[in-house]
Amino acid sequence: MNCRGLLALSTIILMYRSVEGTAEPRGQDCAEVFQAQLRRLLALRKTCNSAGFNDCCQIKQLMPNATTKVYKMADLLSVAKSPFRSPSTVAARCDMDTDSGGWIVIQRRVANGTVNFTRGWCDYQNGFGDLEGEFWYGLSNIHYLTSQENVELRIDMIMEDDGSHLSWTYQTFRVAGASDNYTLTIGGGQGPGRDAMAYQNQQQFSTYDNDNDNYEYACGYTHQGGWWYNACYLANLNGPHITPTYPGVNQRFARLIWNDGTYRDVASVEMKIRAKQCTITTDDPSC
Ligand SMILES: *[C@@H]1O[C@H](CO)[C@@H](O)[C@H](O)[C@H]1NC(C)=O
Numbered sequence: 001m002n003c004r005g006l007l008a009l010s011t012i013i014l015m016y017r018s019v020e021g022t023a024e025p026r027g028q029d030c031a032e033v034f035q036a037q038l039r040r041l042l043a044l045r046k047t048c049n050s051a052g053f054n055d056c057c058q059i060k061q062l063m064p065n066a067t068t069k070v071y072k073m074a075d076l077l078s079v080a081k082s083p084f085r086s087p088s089t090v091a092a093r094c095d096m097d098t099d100s101g102g103w104i105v106i107q108r109r110v111a112n113g114t115v116n117f118t119r120g121w122c123d124y125q126n127g128f129g130d131l132e133g134e135f136w137y138g139l140s141n142i143h144y145l146t147s148q149e150n151v152e153l154r155i156d157m158i159m160e161d162d163g164s165h166l167s168w169t170y171q172t173f174r175v176a177g178a179s180d181n182y183t184l185t186i187g188g189g190q191g192p193g194r195d196a197m198a199y200q201n202q203q204q205f206s207t208y209d210n211d212n213d214n215y216e217y218a219c220g221y222t223h224q225g226g227w228w229y230n231a232c233y234l235a236n237l238n239g240p241h242i243t244p245t246y247p248g249v250n251q252r253f254a255r256l257i258w259n260d261g262t263y264r265d266v267a268s269v270e271m272k273i274r275a276k277q278c279t280i281t282t283d284d285p286s287c
């Protein structure tokens with residue numbers, strides 16, 4: 001039985017136990033067997049709590065006080081060579097605070113971050129970086145996660161110019177497989193100003209060493225990121241930070257940018273996904 005099934009079953013049994021506690025005794029043997037099975041289930045449930053989950057939403061559903069951090073899980077990723085996979089577990093960063101939580105973070109840039117995002121195709125395919133800092137979760141993984149269930153995407157940014165927060169949510173977010181060069185399907189956007197991702201919709205992914213864009217040169221080279229470049233972008237969330245960390249880069253074009261009407265530098269950003277079926281009750285269960 002997988003963890004999802006086990007946890008559902010143990011929840012039902014715990015409910016049953018509380019009902020049973022108020023009812024007539026059902027006979028000693030039956031009660032003993034029941035108690036023994038319950039102990040076994042609770043032990044299994046404890047195991048599940050450490051590394052049996054395969055989804056940030058599940059963790060948040062079962063532990064309403066779960067905080068935003070990196071969690072170890074089972075069976076979240078599709079590729080063995082992902083840097084976030086170790087033999088039996090997979091690490092994922094879960095945002096447990098934004099809009100009730102339960103989000104798997106698939107991309108993260110921190111202010112003045114130092115991870116080099118000017119990377120080739122293979123790195124963008126497998127993922128790179130540090131889940132505690134800046135990272136890209138990998139196109140294979142993002143494809144896998146967006147093809148298992150319908151997910152929504154949320155982009156949370158802090159802008160360089162005035163330090164303000166800028167958020168967009170998308171009701172449609174899918175990344176096709178390798179044979180389609182990870183074509184982006186994005187829609188149903190809600191947020192302030194212009195929808196910068198709309199211009200990247202239906203574009204294949206490109207890197208400096210794999211040009212699938214609509215520009216005469218390689219956007220991945222001129223703009224120094226891996227992205228669903230068109231010719232080239234209104235959003236370049238894997239571009240270089242505009243800091244002296246990136247000497248030699250032509251920072252007129254190559255920078256971490258979101259265009260909400262004008263091109264604006266982004267200080268930090270997170271892209272995160274959550275299954276649409278994910279329901280998290282925010283009520284305190286003890287009240
Ligand atoms: C979350 O709640 C559980 C009990 O439901 C408790 O054991 C645990 O310590 C709490 N964790 C935090 C971080 O508050």
Ligand SMILES: *[C@@H]1O[C@H](CO)[C@@H](O)[C@H](O)[C@H]1NC(C)=O
Pocket residue numbers: 111112243244
């Ligand atoms: C980023 O670096 C710039 C200058 O290098 C500095 O002014 C700014 O305070 C830094 N921002 C953060 C959040 O550390």
Ligand SMILES: *[C@@H]1O[C@H](CO)[C@@H](O)[C@H](O)[C@H]1NC(C)=O
Pocket residue numbers: 179180181210211212
């Ligand atoms: C994917 O990219 C490669 C390399 O640019 C190209 O040869 C191939 O035709 C592309 N696939 C599709 C489906 O367009």
Ligand SMILES: *[C@@H]1O[C@H](CO)[C@@H](O)[C@H](O)[C@H]1NC(C)=O
Pocket residue numbers: 116117118119245246247
């Ligand atoms: C980032 O990596 C690219 C490709 O290896 C390299 O050309 C570039 O110099 C690196 N940038 C920095 C700031 O180290």
Ligand SMILES: [Ca+2]
Pocket residue numbers: 211212213214215216217218219
């Ligand atoms: Ca091109």
